[in-house]
Amino acid sequence: MAGGQPKAPFWLAVWAVIFSLVALAAWRAGMFGNVLRPMAGGAQVAAGGAGPGGNGAGGNGGGGAGGAPPAGGGATGGEGPISEAADDAVPTTVKEYAFKPAEKLPPVKGTSAYKPLENDTVRFALNVWAGWAPIIHANEGFKAGKVWQAPGGKPFKIELVLIDNPVTMRDAYAAGEVHIGWATLDMVPLFLEGLTDRTGAPKDTRVMPRIYQQVDFSNGGDGIVVREGIRTVRDLAGKKLVLAQNSPSQFFALNMLVAGGLQPGDVDMVYTDDAFQAAAAFNSQKEIAGAVSWAPDIYNLAKAKGNRLLITTQTANRLIADVWFARADFAQDHPDKVEAIVRGIFDSMEVLKTEEGKAKAAELMAAGYNIPATDTLGMLGDAHSTNWAENYQFFINRNNPANFERIWKQAYHLYRRVGAITNPPVSFDQVMDFSVIQKLGAEPKYAETRDEYTKPLPPKRLADIRAENDEILTNTVVIHFFPNSWDLKKRIVRK
Numbered sequence: 001m002a003g004g005q006p007k008a009p010f011w012l013a014v015w016a017v018i019f020s021l022v023a024l025a026a027w028r029a030g031m032f033g034n035v036l037r038p039m040a041g042g043a044q045v046a047a048g049g050a051g052p053g054g055n056g057a058g059g060n061g062g063g064g065a066g067g068a069p070p071a072g073g074g075a076t077g078g079e080g081p082i083s084e085a086a087d088d089a090v091p092t093t094v095k096e097y098a099f100k101p102a103e104k105l106p107p108v109k110g111t112s113a114y115k116p117l118e119n120d121t122v123r124f125a126l127n128v129w130a131g132w133a134p135i136i137h138a139n140e141g142f143k144a145g146k147v148w149q150a151p152g153g154k155p156f157k158i159e160l161v162l163i164d165n166p167v168t169m170r171d172a173y174a175a176g177e178v179h180i181g182w183a184t185l186d187m188v189p190l191f192l193e194g195l196t197d198r199t200g201a202p203k204d205t206r207v208m209p210r211i212y213q214q215v216d217f218s219n220g221g222d223g224i225v226v227r228e229g230i231r232t233v234r235d236l237a238g239k240k241l242v243l244a245q246n247s248p249s250q251f252f253a254l255n256m257l258v259a260g261g262l263q264p265g266d267v268d269m270v271y272t273d274d275a276f277q278a279a280a281a282f283n284s285q286k287e288i289a290g291a292v293s294w295a296p297d298i299y300n301l302a303k304a305k306g307n308r309l310l311i312t313t314q315t316a317n318r319l320i321a322d323v324w325f326a327r328a329d330f331a332q333d334h335p336d337k338v339e340a341i342v343r344g345i346f347d348s349m350e351v352l353k354t355e356e357g358k359a360k361a362a363e364l365m366a367a368g369y370n371i372p373a374t375d376t377l378g379m380l381g382d383a384h385s386t387n388w389a390e391n392y393q394f395f396i397n398r399n400n401p402a403n404f405e406r407i408w409k410q411a412y413h414l415y416r417r418v419g420a421i422t423n424p425p426v427s428f429d430q431v432m433d434f435s436v437i438q439k440l441g442a443e444p445k446y447a448e449t450r451d452e453y454t455k456p457l458p459p460k461r462l463a464d465i466r467a468e469n470d471e472i473l474t475n476t477v478v479i480h481f482f483p484n485s486w487d488l489k490k491r492i493v494r495k
Contacts, residue, residue: 090283090304092297097277097284099270104420105167105246108194111204114176114330119144120156122337124180124324125172127164128369130376131216131322131383132182133352136160137361138344142368148344150336158341162368166247170194174207179330180341181209184218185321185404186251186411192426200424209325210433211404213342214386214394217453218320221382222252222275223298223312225282226290230310233260236267239289242278245271246420248320249278249292254414255319256311264418295382296375318402318453321394322383331433342436346446349385384453388437388446393454395434404432 115123121144126132135158140146144159161178163169170191173181183191188209195207202208230236233256243249254264272278275293279301282291290310291301302309313320324341331338351357362377369376386394393400400406408428415421440446482490 091300092279092283093276094280097272097280099272099281100245102245102269102271102419104422105170105190105194108174109171111174111195111207112176113206114179114327117156117179117334120154122156122158122180122334122341123161123178124158124341125161125163125169125178126182126324127162127166127169128371129322129383130221130365130379130381131218131385132160133361133365133380133383134215134345134348134385135324135341136364136368137352137357138348141364148337148340150340152336154336156337156340160368166191173327174204176327180324180326182322182324184248184251185211185214185323185407186248186415187246188323188325188431189408189411189415189421189426190246192431193421193423196423196426198423200426206327206329208328209431210328210331211323211325211431212331212338212433212436213345214321214323214391214404215345216322216383216385217318218248218313218322219317219382219384220312220314221295221379222248222292222320223295223314224253224256224290224292224310225279225298225301225307226310227286228306228308230289230308233257233310234262236260236290237262238266238268240268240270240287241290241292242270242272242281242288243292244273244275244278245269247275249275249294250418250420251411251414252313252316252320253292254418255410256316258414259316264414295379317384319407321386321402321404321407325431339436339439343440346388346440349387352380352385387449387452388440389449389451390453391437392441393451395432395437404428408432 124135126135136142138146139148139158139160142160142162144157147155147157149155161172163172163178163182166183166187169178169181172178174195188211191209195203197203224241226236230239236257241253243253253269257264257267270281270288272281276297278291279293279297282288282293283301283304291298293301298309298312301307326338348357348361352361358377358380362373362380365371365376365379366373394403397403398405405428408431409425412421412425416425479488481488482492
């Protein structure tokens with residue numbers, strides 16, 4: 001120091017430390033994600049699987065001739081051509097897949113009043129999923145055959161409309177072609193992005209959703225399958241993870257990453273159109289470290305040599321909640337029909353606890369989904385149907401750690417974090433309607449049901465508890481105590 005003043009090397013060292021800390025914070029936040037690696041989803045995979053693991057001229061899994069860039073490594077950033085899965089020994093639902101760039105849901109094509117109820121028939125959209133077994137059973141199939149009775153005695157019918165693509169379903173719902181839509185709760189904020197303006201206000205109040213009932217929690221139907229070397233979620237850092245964007249798969253993945261101590265930018269996410277294509281891509285391209293997909297693909301892939309199941313919603317449960325929602329204008333005009341549907345679904349949930357009920361539901365699902373009845377029967381375990389007591393906990397109990405409000409806010413937080421949502425959040429109580437659930441609570445038939453999904457943890461010996469480094473999800477939590485005090489909220493008063 002000259003005359004008590006720091007010299008130039010001192011200031012250089014100080015600025016170097018400051019720059020390093022800022023850079024570290026930016027990297028942890030994922031701000032360098034697109035600088036340090038190619039745009040996720042920008043792969044150009046030649047038809048026939050010329051990329052690594054492809055099914056090209058070079059044989060299975062060997063990176064055949066053609067030299068196409070690997071997943072996520074294309075220079076164009078556009079959608080990749082279709083590729084066939086390499087390992088035909090692993091049965092995946094689809095064999096072809098295409099990568100796509102990261103993007104938000106497309107704009108809603110247009111809104112309209114709902115179509116009149118022809119022959120008093122409500123059109124109820126659903127997708128291929130075990131959780132819809134109760135409504136399929138209650139309606140005695142997909143066609144508008146059974147005559148339902150509204151609380152006032154007025155008859156009506158329900159037609160179950162199979163629309164697997166969520167964007168197609170959303171647009172049909174907005175156009176009034178279906179009166180009731182399907183979703184997992186985390187998907188609804190994505191739908192609202194196209195139904196609200198930049199201030200968060202509805203573009204058309206008629207199409208704003210009203211959610212009356214939760215039908216299930218995913219119970220093993222969603223999961224992450226990885227290569228053998230991936231033992232914990234943290235091991236995915238810097239690796240490729242393939243999944244369907246703007247879907248329950250993305251919500252599940254984001255939650256698992258955060259719970260495992262990672263940020264979204266720490267993982268190279270590669271996107272496909274749906275979860276089944278993600279499974280096919282994982283099966284084909286061996287440099288992809290993990291895939292977020294659905295049953296049965298995740299279980300079939302996990303059986304293959306070199307793969308393992310990292311986590312499913314059987315372990316990370318109470319996260320993916322399936323719901324149905326009615327258009328606001330329809331709900332206002334037909335509250336009696338809404339109540340009848342809620343009742344019918346709850347009643348069928350009780351019947352589905354019997355072997356006879358399961359067999360009947362599997363038969364009806366097989367006809368509507370065009371899947372063998374043996375497969376639909378096996379699907380039933382992938383979802384846990386939520387009865388009235390569990391719906392009460394979900395909608396009304398604010399202390400429930402897996403209730404409507406908390407999942408809703410978590411979905412907004414995570415999707416805004418990755419740029420899928422930019423409009424201001426819609427408050428959960430502008431969408432949630434627990435009026436029917438509350439009304440049914442006055443009837444012993446429903447009020448006497450019990451929460452069957454909350455089970456006490458079985459006692460374990462200390463020796464049975466696995467060490468931290470063997471756990472799937474680990475996170476370091478630091479708790480600061482005042483010296484010689486047990487009080488976490490101890491306040492220090494300076495004199």
